[in-house]
Amino acid sequence: MNCRDLETELTPYLDGELPAGARVEFEAHLASCPTCPRNVEVERHNLSMIRAAAKAAAPVAPEDFKLKLLASLRTDSERQRRGRLQQLTAMAAGVTLAMVVGHQAYRSHQRRLYEQDAAMRHARQFPLEIEQSPEAIERWFGGKVDYRVSVPRFPNARATGARLLQVRDKPAAYIRYDAPRQMGLFVYGDDHDVDVGTEPAMATSNGYNVVSWREGDVVYQLVTDLDEQDIRGLVPGSQPAPSESLPPQPTTLDVRPASFQH
Template sequence: MTCQEFESILYPYLDGEFQPEERVTAEAHLRGCSTCASRVHEEGLLRQSLRRAARHSVETSRAPAALRSRLQANLHQEQRRAAQAAWLRMGAAALVLVTVSGVTWRALRPEHRQRYMEDAVRRHTKKLPVEIVGVSHENVEAWFDGKLDHRVSVPRLHDVRLSGARISNVTDRPAAYISYERNAEGQGGPARRIGVFVFDDARREVEAPTLPAVQVGSSLGYNVAMWRDGEIVYELVSDLNEADIRRMLAEQSAQKAASASPTTPSVPVLPVSLHP
């Protein structure tokens, strides 16, 4: 990013309009450019001064007490009306949902799931830089520890290379983004990118089965597989075909089940003498 490019996004950056992963490039530029860093600092001080001046102006030019009382009374009355109207709308909606609950639920859930799929694909295709290079699954898991409110177990996908990870989002949910690469079948071909988003769904609002079952759909030209492990949802995005994705996840599930199976220790058999 150049200084001119940063200048064009300065005010959205200060207003906090960027998603966490979209701030990575801007903050990388600030770390290496003292001029832009000073500009951000000066703008921040200017905004603080303006806020203080605005607060002082409001505090020193208060409306008369009688006018404030009338305004507060009208405001409270309007808030009560709005609350009553909201309860009436919620009651009517609940009645409709109870009446046609099965049809309504099945109609809304696919649209809800599609929104998560499209958002994951858009973030995957941005190809933002990773924040940690994937040296091992354990190191990546340790790097996420404390950065998110949920645990991050890095999937051990078969026949792929772990390339890195970063903090991301899926819609409004903080998520881990884990990047993999799979070599092309022919020598010299470009590597195929695979991205896995990991986010918390304690309320189970996202429809996703538990491995070895997996739900595969498509969005914006990419295949998206979704599954869950308890309260954690995994969302895999790739241009691999559905059969390859299902085979990859089936191998991971089998490997995980095998590693979790308890092993029975061997007991040596000693000869027993029948003579005194």
């Protein structure tokens, strides 16, 4: 090592950053050099003077500033917490929405299954169990199902007969009309399996139009090959699905027992 090398390593040497091997060499040169020790001593002295003076002059942060700082830290922390809370709330709301949407989807899927099954069973043309007047049909259903079955009177349509049918393992009163075109009406006791409101909802299934609606505790599903226009004349207020979003229109369909209908 020469004096020039020493100068290069003087800074790390004074800072105690010289690796052990280099330090040994550095000190060996110092021990043998006539001029370097003096320079190193001056450098060391100057550095310690500068450091001491700089540290002596180092200010402390004003007390009111520190308090202000901690206060804003707390405010920010509180804001963050509220933010997280809002996030959680939003997440919960999202989950609720997903559940509602999912439930809705499930419910409309359920109704769709009933529509399909009803349309299929109507198409099968099962033999009727009773072929009498509406009043007789209503009487016949008495005691066979847990709900009151009335035979609605449709304009220009005549009930010809009825039977019991299972629609998706659910007992249904099936009433057949034969004029002007044949149609089948399924009447279910309402256990909310068929998701429908009082306003008729229309769908198509197996080539039939299916109109579903609720009257009190009873759900009706009318399966017909009439077109929408004709159905609207038949079932007041019926709209193509999804019709639930429209303001409900009063149904004027008469579902009182046949004896009260005129």
